[in-house]
Amino acid sequence: MTAETISGVSNTPNNVNASEKKRLKKVCKDFEAIFIANMLKEMRKSIPKSGFLDSTHGSDIYRSMMDQKIAEKIANDKGLGIGEMLFKQLQKYSQDQ
Numbered sequence: 001m002t003a004e005t006i007s008g009v010s011n012t013p014n015n016v017n018a019s020e021k022k023r024l025k026k027v028c029k030d031f032e033a034i035f036i037a038n039m040l041k042e043m044r045k046s047i048p049k050s051g052f053l054d055s056t057h058g059s060d061i062y063r064s065m066m067d068q069k070i071a072e073k074i075a076n077d078k079g080l081g082i083g084e085m086l087f088k089q090l091q092k093y094s095q096d097q
């Protein structure tokens with residue numbers, strides 16, 4: 001019996017590629033979430049301030065955190081497609097090695 005059989009984990013290239021693909025996919029989704037969060041932040045800047053509600057430092061932090069969670073939700077669901085396109089492009093480079 002080899003160490004691979006005892007642990008139940010094989011160190012074949014297929015397993016390495018599968019874990020690399022999973023990590024790459026997560027990084028691409030995280031990048032898309034950051035992109036969406038920045039897009040939401042810039043979109044908020046275009047809304048004129050009415051003065052109806054005071055803008056405090058705390059409300060700005062809360063709004064930023066809310067935008068981040070919305071961006072993560074969008075990216076983890078179907079997303080905008082940026083993460084998927086990035087994954088397809090970067091996957092080509094990981095297969096060459």
